Amino acid sequence: MxxxxxxxxxxxxxxxxxxxxxxxxxxxxxxxxxxxxxxxxxxxxxxxxxxxxxxxxxxxxxxxxxxxxxxxxxxxxxxxxxxxxxxxxxxxxxxxxxxxxxxxxxxxxxxxxxxxxxxxxxxxxxxxxxxxxxxxxxxxxxxxxxxxxxxxVMNCKVFFVVETLEYLQKGGRIGLVASLFGNALHLKPIISCNEDGVYYTVAKVRGRKQSISKTKELALQFAGNHKKYNVSIMHGDAAALCEEIKQDLLPKLPHMDVFVSDQVSPALGVHTGPGTIGICIQVLED
Incomplete structure (x- = not known):
């Protein structure tokens, strides 16, 4: 102790x-x-x-x-x-x-x-x-x-993309995301938490592949030129994709300290659904 x-x-x-x-x-x-x-x-x-x-x-x-x-x-x-x-x-x-x-x-x-x-x-x-x-x-x-x-608190950012917004909507966790989408075909939001800790849309792209690419890009931008940061790649029933992202992303993050890769908890899985991918960067030092 x-x-x-x-x-x-x-x-x-x-x-x-x-x-x-x-x-x-x-x-x-x-x-x-x-x-x-x-x-x-x-x-x-x-x-x-x-x-x-x-x-x-x-x-x-x-x-x-x-x-x-x-x-x-x-x-x-x-x-x-x-x-x-x-x-x-x-x-x-x-x-x-x-x-x-x-x-x-x-x-x-x-x-x-x-x-x-x-x-x-x-x-x-x-x-x-x-x-x-x-x-x-x-x-x-x-x-x-x-x-x-x-x-x-504000030095840590999660960017995530879901296969479908259905689970966030049914669970009442859609935050500020819903009003931006309507029925736009194949439009995928990259979601994060704003300063109030509520989900909001960081970017909008078309298609699954582009949404994953944009999520990686946003994470790299947040890490920027900082000299020390923790990194995580989380997933919901998407282990193979998570590993693929890991192989691509980590070589681009040379100042990584702690790395975490895991499946989200069951309770989070209820609200985000299968196919969820999230990338987190916690900046530790400038």
């Missing part, structure tokens, strides 16, 4: 890979995946593959973890001897998890909390938790880490 007894808490949609969860002893709050006859905990008792395979029969819903479940995780953190918590969540503009943790933290005795609204999604949120753990490992103080994380 670190000298200030600081725990790191994330929600499951931050998509922090298990290797980092294990390495840094992070605590994970799973969101819920809800079917008509049963509910599951995101990434605990249901996999993304199971969600995708069942989409033809039923598109499930997702929901926040219960307050009771979060309370139990906080109790475990306290019982494990921690005194402070750095909680990292996906955008409050996309999920109520951030607000729920804030509310519980205000009335929780025995732990000091810093709750970061990343204004982002998936590993675009998770990278902040990974960096918090690395800063902690390097001996940075609790206050310094909290201040640094706040400053770094």
């Amino acid at each position: 670190n000298k200030e007894k600081i725990a790191i808490l994330v929600d499951s949609c931050c998509n922090v890979p298990q290797e980092f969860v294990d390495k840094y002893g992070m605590y994970v709050i799973p969101l819920k995946v809800l079917y008509k006859d049963r509910e599951y905990m995101d990434g605990v008792d249901i996999t993304a593959e199971e969600v995708y395979r069942g989409l033809e029969k039923e598109i499930p819903k997702t929901s926040l973890p219960s307050g009771e479940h979060i309370q139990k995780i906080l109790d475990r953190i306290k019982a494990d001897g921690y005194e402070k918590v750095i909680a990292v969540t996906i955008s409050s503009g996309l999920s109520g998890t951030n607000n729920m943790i804030n509310l519980l933290a205000k009335n929780y005795e025995g732990l000091e909390f810093f709750v970061l609204d990343t204004k982002n999604i998936s590993i675009g949120s998770g990278f902040h938790a990974i960096q918090a753990a690395r800063y902690l490992e390097a001996g940075m103080s609790y206050q310094a880490i909290c201040e640094k994380l706040e400053k770094e």
Whole structure:
């Protein structure tokens, strides 16, 4: 345990890979995946593959973890001897998890909390938790880490493209994307989160191949001439395409530090559907 007894808490949609969860002893709050006859905990008792395979029969819903479940995780953190918590969540503009943790933290005795609204999604949120753990490992103080994380929120960007907007629309997560498209044939939006943490359209191109190409181009532009950055390529039931993008993209990113490539969590898969590709760049130094 670190000298200030600081725990790191994330929600499951931050998509922090298990290797980092294990390495840094992070605590994970799973969101819920809800079917008509049963509910599951995101990434605990249901996999993304199971969600995708069942989409033809039923598109499930997702929901926040219960307050009771979060309370139990906080109790475990306290019982494990921690005194402070750095909680990292996906955008409050996309999920109520951030607000729920804030509310519980205000009335929780025995732990000091810093709750970061990343204004982002998936590993675009998770990278902040990974960096918090690395800063902690390097001996940075609790206050310094909290201040640094706040400053770094806008230094991280996810660009993603979906096979179809159907799942974002049905899940109510379409944000500022829907009004721009109507019924335009084969028009594919490249989507990101704006400064309020809401989905918006970064670019519009025609066709799947062009949309992937544009997503790579936007990621490279965001990395620019920066001297250090973390990189991730995430996918939804598109492992082969993800590997193809990796082979093309990584040689063009010579200053990469941490690299993450994985499938999005089941709860995110519900809202984005199969065929999703996302590229994330977190700039660390100019």
